Amino acid sequence: MKRLRSGLVAVVCVLAAATAALAQEALSVTIVGRGDDGFKELIAQFEKKTGRKVALRFPNFIESRDTIVKGEPFDVGIVEFPHDADVIASGNVVPGSATLIANGWMAVAVKKGAPKPDISTPSAVKRMLLNAKSIAYPDPEGGTGASGVNVIMMLRRLGIEDAVKSKTTLTRGGGRAMAMAASGEAEIGMTYYIGMYGNDKIDIVGTLPAQIAPPTPLIGFISSKSKNPAAAKELLTFLTSPEASATYKKYLLEPAY
Numbered sequence: 270m271k272r273l274r275s276g277l278v279a280v281v282c283v284l285a286a287a288t289a290a291l292a293q294e295a296l297s298v299t300i301v302g303r304g305d306d307g308f309k310e311l312i313a314q315f316e317k318k319t320g321r322k323v324a325l326r327f328p329n330f331i332e333s334r335d336t337i338v339k340g341e342p343f344d345v346g347i348v349e350f351p352h353d354a355d356v357i358a359s360g361n362v363v364p365g366s367a368t369l370i371a372n373g374w375m376a377v378a379v380k381k382g383a384p385k386p387d388i389s390t391p392s393a394v395k396r397m398l399l400n401a402k403s404i405a406y407p408d409p410e411g412g413t414g415a416s417g418v419n420v421i422m423m424l425r426r427l428g429i430e431d432a433v434k435s436k437t438t439l440t441r442g443g444g445r446a447m448a449m450a451a452s453g454e455a456e457i458g459m460t461y462y463i464g465m466y467g468n469d470k471i472d473i474v475g476t477l478p479a480q481i482a483p484p485t486p487l488i489g490f491i492s493s494k495s496k497n498p499a500a501a502k503e504l505l506t507f508l509t510s511p512e513a514s515a516t517y518k519k520y521l522l523e524p525a526y
Contacts, residue, residue, distance in 0.1 A: 295322040296500055300347040301333035301487065303373060303415070304463045307520030308347075314516070315507045321500055330415035337361050337490065344495040345504050349373075349415055353488045362490035363498065368505045369525040371517050372484035374476040375419050376462035380453045385474045391481045395427045397457065401436070405446040405455035408439035415485070416443055416461045423482045447471055461485075463521040486525050 300308050305327050312323050328336055334352035336343060338359040347370060348356055356362055377388055377397075386397040398404065409417035417439065424430040440446040443460030450458025451470035458471065465473050476482075489508065491501040507513060509526040517524050 295324040296344045297324050298345045299326045299328055299333055299336050299343050301349045302327040302329050304520055304522050307516055311513055311516050315504060343492050344501040345489060347487055347489045350486045356490055361493055363493050366491040368489040370487045370489050370508050372486050372523040372525045374462045374484045375482040376476045377474040378447060378450045378458045378465055378471040379474060380450055381470055381472050388474055391478055398433050401457045403436050403455045404433055404457045405438045405440055405449040406459040407443050407446055419482055420459050426481045466521050
């Protein structure tokens, strides 16, 4: 009997140690590189609240998808629409784990102090772009300009893609487009609203109408190979909690839940 009890105690101790080790193992989290500062703040809040550790990466638009599709190790992955379809098709995420987290809006900026154009309606946006002397937005090619893809789609909806091409500069990322707007090198700068956060050298005109530039959702998934799916689920739950919404709004994202 004593031997049985000793054996049971040993098993319990081993299980407890394994559970504790699992709890301390850092969650591997990849988040598409948009809103880095906001998500860093949210992850820090999660770590403080739960005592868990998170290893965080911010791959670009394309890499965030490929990390999951290629089966690289991760626990939680957050991608941008429409890459959720590829992620689900890969079989590398838990079925039904797709979680809408936040929406990103496209926005317009001008040099600080410059007149702000009317962008309240699709026709007003079309007029602004046709009348502008120069325009800058991220290059939709190469994986760093997801917002540029949205701009191209908007121009096509408005039927003016070719009409504005000669006065358009495609930049590497939204930061460069905003730098051009800040210097006056570009009369109109466009990128994700969140990409304008903290830039005191521009004036934000506002977000573009949803009819021509619908918001782009960020969608989270749990890896089908996660060693700690319960903790991964806990993180997604936190990222879609009421307490997280203020941080999204602070960094110019819109909660999608």
